[in-house]
Amino acid sequence: MSPERMGGVGAVLSDEYARARQLAPDAASVVLVEGASDQAAISTLAHRLGRDLDADGVVVVAIAGATNIGRFLDLLGPSGLDVPLAGLCDQGEADAFRIALAGAGLPLSDRHDMEGHGFFTCQNDLEDELIRALGADAVLRVMEGQRQLRSFRRFQNQPAQRGKTIEAQIWRWLGNHKIRYAPLMVEALDLARVPPPLDRLLAWV
Numbered sequence: 001m002s003p004e005r006m007g008g009v010g011a012v013l014s015d016e017y018a019r020a021r022q023l024a025p026d027a028a029s030v031v032l033v034e035g036a037s038d039q040a041a042i043s044t045l046a047h048r049l050g051r052d053l054d055a056d057g058v059v060v061v062a063i064a065g066a067t068n069i070g071r072f073l074d075l076l077g078p079s080g081l082d083v084p085l086a087g088l089c090d091q092g093e094a095d096a097f098r099i100a101l102a103g104a105g106l107p108l109s110d111r112h113d114m115e116g117h118g119f120f121t122c123q124n125d126l127e128d129e130l131i132r133a134l135g136a137d138a139v140l141r142v143m144e145g146q147r148q149l150r151s152f153r154r155f156q157n158q159p160a161q162r163g164k165t166i167e168a169q170i171w172r173w174l175g176n177h178k179i180r181y182a183p184l185m186v187e188a189l190d191l192a193r194v195p196p197p198l199d200r201l202l203a204w205v
Contacts, residue, residue: 010064012036012062012064013063013064013065013068016061016062016063016064017071017072017075019059019061020059020061020072020075020076021075021081023059024059024075024076024081024083025081025083026057027057027058027059027083027084028056028057028058028084028205029057029058029059029083029084029085029086029118029205030058030059030060030061030076030083030084030085030086031058031059031060031061031085031086031087031088031201031205032061032063032069032072032073032076032085032086032087032088033060033061033062033063033087033088033089034062034063034064034065034066034088034089034090034093035062035064035065035178035179036062036178036179037126037127037178037179037181037182038062038088038126038182039060039061039062040179040182040183041126041130041182041183041185041186041198042060042088042198042201042202043060043183044182044183044186044187045186045189045194045198045202046058046202048186048187048189048191049191049202051202053205056205058205066089066090066093066096066097067096069087069096069097069100069101070100070103070104073085073100073101073103073104074104077104077105078104078105079104079105084118085117085118085119086118086119086120086201086204086205087118087119087120087201088119088120088121088122088126088197088198088201089119089120089121089122090121090122090124090125090126091121091122091123091124091125092124092125094114094121097114097119097121098113098114101114101117101119115200118201118204118205120196120197120198120200120201120204121197122195122197123197124171126178126182126195127171127174127175127178127181127182127185128171129195129197129198130182130185130186130189130195131167131170131171131174131185132167132195133189133190133193133194133195134185134188134189134193136166136167136170138188139170139185139188140152140170141188142181142184142185142188145184146180146181146184148177152169152170152173155169155172155173156169
């Protein structure tokens with residue numbers, strides 16, 4: 001179960017804020033992401049692409065939810081430590097990121113304008129991007145490798161899930177397993193099919 005679902009959001013926020021404050025002054029860039037699953041996915045993908053983010057001076061910080069973006073921009077943005085920033089967010093949180101970035105001194109017109117400043121938006125969210133990139137069958141194989149396919153099959157039979165596409169069922173099931181499965185799904189990716197927001201983010205930093 002993720003720290004967020006265990007009620008540990010405050011602890012995650014405090015730890016990541018302290019980590020950002022400690023590492024940012026010597027960083028080449030800081031990447032702000034919503035949660036630990038995004039953080040794990042980016043680190044895993046960078047490793048698969050032959051990159052060492054630590055050696056490159058890239059610090060990936062999980063801000064424990066999009067509502068905390070302003071706090072991190074105050075610390076790291078132009079009025080704070082003024083380090084080069086990039087980021088990744090869900091489609092539903094793009095406006096919150098855009099407004100916070102504008103408040104930090106970047107006059108952005110829309111979420112597409114954010115890309116010109118290194119902030120990229122997932123279509124729906126990270127899990128949706130990875131499901132579409134992998135395909136349902138490949139995700140099921142990942143579940144099987146974790147001995148959780150039977151658990152997913154039981155979930156599929158719940159009344160609320162019947163009639164949904166298998167992709168929608170997988171997406172909903174992953175809501176309780178994000179941190180565990182994000183790096184596993186990235187490990188299973190064909191590197192020719194990396195989701196565009198992740199590809200562009202790593203190219204940026």
